[in-house]
Amino acid sequence: MAENPKISPLGDRGILIEFDEEVSENLLQKLLFYKKIIQNSKAKLKLEVTNTYNSLLISYVFTIEDIYSEVSRLKQLVSGANITKFNNYKIFSIPVCYDPEFGLDLEHISREKNLSLEPIIELHTAPEYLIYFIGFLPGFLYLGGLDEKLKISRKNTPRKSVEKGAIGIGENQTGIYPKSSPGGWQIIGRSPVELFDKNKKIPSPFSAGDRIRFFSVSKEEFYEIEKQVGAGTYTLKVEDHEG
Amino acid sequence: MKAEIEVLQPGLFSSIQDLGRFGFQKYGAPQSGVMDRYAMRICNLLLGNPQEASVLEMTFQGPKLKFNSETRICITGADLSPQVNDEPVANFEQIHVKPGDILKFGRRKKGFRSYLGISGGFNTETTMGSQSWYEGITSDFRLKKGMKLAFSEEKFSETDTYSSIRIDSEYMANDEIEVYPGPEFELLPQTHCTRLFNSEFSIEDSSNRMAVQFKDSLQNELEPITTGPVLPGTVQLTPSGNLIILMRDCQTTGGYPRILQLSETGIQVLSQKMPGEKIKLKKINYQHNGAK
Numbered sequence: 001m002a003e004n005p006k007i008s009p010l011g012d013r014g015i016l017i018e019f020d021e022e023v024s025e026n027l028l029q030k031l032l033f034y035k036k037i038i039q040n041s042k043a044k045l046k047l048e049v050t051n052t053y054n055s056l057l058i059s060y061v062f063t064i065e066d067i068y069s070e071v072s073r074l075k076q077l078v079s080g081a082n083i084t085k086f087n088n089y090k091i092f093s094i095p096v097c098y099d100p101e102f103g104l105d106l107e108h109i110s111r112e113k114n115l116s117l118e119p120i121i122e123l124h125t126a127p128e129y130l131i132y133f134i135g136f137l138p139g140f141l142y143l144g145g146l147d148e149k150l151k152i153s154r155k156n157t158p159r160k161s162v163e164k165g166a167i168g169i170g171e172n173q174t175g176i177y178p179k180s181s182p183g184g185w186q187i188i189g190r191s192p193v194e195l196f197d198k199n200k201k202i203p204s205p206f207s208a209g210d211r212i213r214f215f216s217v218s219k220e221e222f223y224e225i226e227k228q229v230g231a232g233t234y235t236l237k238v239e240d241h242e243g
Numbered sequence: 244m245k246a247e248i249e250v251l252q253p254g255l256f257s258s259i260q261d262l263g264r265f266g267f268q269k270y271g272a273p274q275s276g277v278m279d280r281y282a283m284r285i286c287n288l289l290l291g292n293p294q295e296a297s298v299l300e301m302t303f304q305g306p307k308l309k310f311n312s313e314t315r316i317c318i319t320g321a322d323l324s325p326q327v328n329d330e331p332v333a334n335f336e337q338i339h340v341k342p343g344d345i346l347k348f349g350r351r352k353k354g355f356r357s358y359l360g361i362s363g364g365f366n367t368e369t370t371m372g373s374q375s376w377y378e379g380i381t382s383d384f385r386l387k388k389g390m391k392l393a394f395s396e397e398k399f400s401e402t403d404t405y406s407s408i409r410i411d412s413e414y415m416a417n418d419e420i421e422v423y424p425g426p427e428f429e430l431l432p433q434t435h436c437t438r439l440f441n442s443e444f445s446i447e448d449s450s451n452r453m454a455v456q457f458k459d460s461l462q463n464e465l466e467p468i469t470t471g472p473v474l475p476g477t478v479q480l481t482p483s484g485n486l487i488i489l490m491r492d493c494q495t496t497g498g499y500p501r502i503l504q505l506s507e508t509g510i511q512v513l514s515q516k517m518p519g520e521k522i523k524l525k526k527i528n529y530q531h532n533g534a535k
Contacts, residue, residue, distance in 0.1 A: 009423070009529050011504040014474045016426060023469060050268045050472060052496055057472035059274075061265050063507050067529055134271040135470070135496030138379065142470065142496075178271075179379060196270065198370055198380050204270040 007075050012063040015071060017056040017078065025130055025144070029243075031056055032209050033083045041077055045070070051208055052133050053142070086243030091128060092205065092212045093237040094176070094191055096167050097222035098124075102190035109152055109169070109186055123147045124167075124174070124188065125214045133208045139178035139196025141206060146174045158184035165191045167214070192226035193236060205236060246312035246366075246396040250386055254306035254348065257386035258452075259365055260491075261297040264373035264380075268495045274475060275375035276491050278356055278452060278514035280507065281414070282320035286360035288408055289317045289337060296364030297374040299392070301357045303517070305348025306386055308359075310340045312396060315362040321354025321415065321515060335410050354415040354515040363395030377492055414512050419525040421509035425478060427500035430465055439502075443521040444486065450518055452492040460484030465500045473497040476505035488513065 010016040017034070021027050031051040038049050038058060046061040064070050098121045100106050106117060113120075129143040136142075146169065154170045159182065162168070166177045168185025177183060178195040191214075196204050206212070217225065228234035260283075263276025277283040277300055287296050299306075305323045316338050318325050325332050325348050332338050334357075340346070348357070367374050370381045378384035431439070438461060447456040462484045472495065473479070479487040479499035488505065489497075490513075505513065506527060516522060 008426070010426065010472075010474060011423060011476045012507045014504075016472065018426065018471075046265070048265055048268055050495065052471045053469050055471045057268075057474070059265075059268065059474060061262060133496070134269060136271060136494050138267075138271045138273075140271050203267065203272070203371065208269070 005078060007071055007078070009064075009067045009071060010057065012067070013060045015058045015060075015064075015067070015074060017058070017074065019054045021054060023053040023132075023144075027054060028130065028132055028209065029086050030083060032087050034078055034081065036087075037077055037081050038074065041073075043073075050133070050135075052135065087209045088243045089241050090207075090210045091239045091241060092210065094193055094212050094214050095217045095221065095225055096125075096189045096191045096214045097217050097219055098189040099219050099222075101219070102163075102166070102222075103188045105155070105186035106188055109150070109188065112152060113149065115149070120150065120188065121216050123150050125216055128211045128213055129174070131206055131208055131210045131212065134204060134206065137178055137181060138198075139204050141175055141195070141212070143173065143175055143212070146172055148172075150174070152186055154184040155186060158182055159187075162187060163190060165193070165195075167191060190222070192222050192229055193234070194229055205238075244311065246314065246394050248361075248392040248394065249309045249311065250306055250388055250390040250392070251309055251345070252307035252347075253386040253388050253390075254301055255304035256302040257306050258300055258376040258384060259297055259367050259392070260300045260375045261364075261373055262295050263375055263491065264371055264377075267371050271495055272371065272380060273377060273492050273494060275373065275377045275380075275452075277358065278491055279320050279358070279511050281411075281511045282356070282358045283360070285335065285408065285410055286317050286319040286358050287364075289319070289335065290315060290360050290362050292360065292362065292364055296360065297367065298361075299359040299365065299386075301348070301359060303351055303355055305357060307345065307347040308392075310344045310346070311342055312394075313339075313341050314394065314397060316340055316346070317360045319358045319360070321357040322352040322412075323357045324349030324352060325357075335412070353412070355517045356514055361394045362397050366393035366395050414508070415515040417512050418516075418520070418522050420513050420522050421506040421527050422478065422503040422524050423506060423527060423529060425501040425503045426471070427465065427468060427480075428502050430500060431463070431480075431502055435461060435463060440524055440526055443523055445521050446516055446518050448518040452490055454490055454493060455488040455513060455516075457486050459486075461486060465502075467498050468500055470496050470498045471501070473501060474504070476507075476510050477501050478503035478505065490514075 005019045035049045127145040129145040132142045162183035167189040170185040260277040263274040376384045444457040477489045
């Protein structure tokens with residue numbers, strides 16, 4: 001049987017831990033649990049642990065002199081650990097304006113899925129989305145939990161520029177563009193909140209394992225919140241949950 | 244008066260870099276940092292600086308800079324014909340500069356990226372634990388005319404030249420890039436491996452601090468992967484056959500198969516290669532006790 005998880009070097013400054021399992025919330029909890037154990041272990045080397053759907057990457061500031069002894073240290077840490085408790089998490093409420101002025105592809109989705117605007121908003125605001133990890137762009141959340149009924153393929157030709165805060169759907173994923181960038185997702189709305197603020201000590205309020213919920217706001221409310229965000233007076237609604 | 248360098252001409256593309264930004268990958272922030280870590284290390288060693296002191300990374304065509312205060316500098320990496328007050332100066336040596344001195348660069352002779360180190364390092368803004376410039380994270384991301392770069396004032400004293408440091412600049416002439424097998428290497432059919440390690444790849448003009456790409460492609464049937472971690476040095480193979488070597492400013496995750504991973508030496512050598520130059524990939528394996 002193949003080794004699970006598989007722990008192997010990734011260059012001179014990285015070690016990859018890969019789990020041969022289906023992507024799930026359960027696997028994420030496992031990853032976050034191991035991540036914490038590795039972060040809290042007494043490492044001689046300066047390191048950082050990040051997770052994706054099914055992997056942990058341990059990246060080191062300097063070249064690892066003896067990569068195999070570091071790999072076996074990690075193997076021992078991982079094999080000796082039993083999950084005792086799930087992580088505590090936060091639930092954030094994110095305002096979204098689903099006005100067609102922002103939701104550039106709402107009409108397209110409406111036609112493709114044979115749904116009017118109201119049910120699209122209902123389907124998108126109903127779930128509690130799980131943040132698997134942040135990657136791709138600073139502040140970009142990889143979210144799980146999109147309703148199957150909203151699943152739609154990406155645009156054939158990506159847009160040269162998608163606005164900051166745009167909410168999109170691509171296949172079975174939904175997400176928020178943290179800054180203006182080229183993008184191929186179908187755009188359904190826009191959020192006025194800041195996902196990544198380089199001037200803050202902790203630049204993003206979100207962590208892997210947290211959850212978010214979208215709620216629908218009018219255009220007037222969007223501009224009001226945008227103003228508050230700009231003035232630094234807007235606070236995201238957050239609930240704390242025990243794991 | 245604050246000790247600073249005034250940018251008279253910016254050159255092609257220069258930026259302040261250090262070892263990079265760590266502890267922020269979990270928010271999706273790239274590592275950044277110098278492309279050629281060896282050149283930075285030697286530069287700081289020669290100046291007696293801490294190894295993490297920031298340097299100015301200058302690509303292909305160097306800037307024209309004016310010093311307002313006395314200090315020591317050192318230039319390593321590519322040879323871009325540096326001159327102080329129109330007099331040629333050597334790479335890999337301490338240079339004593341005085342107020343009003345002008346450092347400029349001429350014709351590129353060797354390599355692609357040159358490094359300017361300064362006694363005590365640059366004193367530019369630190370964002371998220373690093374001085375490395377990156378668009379979207381730091382307020383500046385490339386050198387511009389009229390900019391002022393602050394540096395630490397020091398009581399000037401003649402210091403020993405570190406003559407005992409062995410300097411290797413031969414790597415810049417090397418065209419072999421060391422690679423380890425990557426996480427998806429096993430998925431490549433044997434014929435592809437043969438082509439991968441027996442072909443020359445010609446560097447695309449669009450290559451930059453984010454990624455190096457090639458004019459040549461490798462047709463393949465590899466499936467995309469579940470989005471997973473990537474690092475500087477990760478070699479991705481796209482469905483259309485493009486090889487993408489991720490460099491220091493790369494994103495933190497990706498969905499293309501990661502067929503190879505450059506060694507640090509591989510990244511160092513590739514950093515000194517120009518668009519249009521050809522490279523070969525040389526497979527190496529991980530060894531015990533760091534012996535290479």
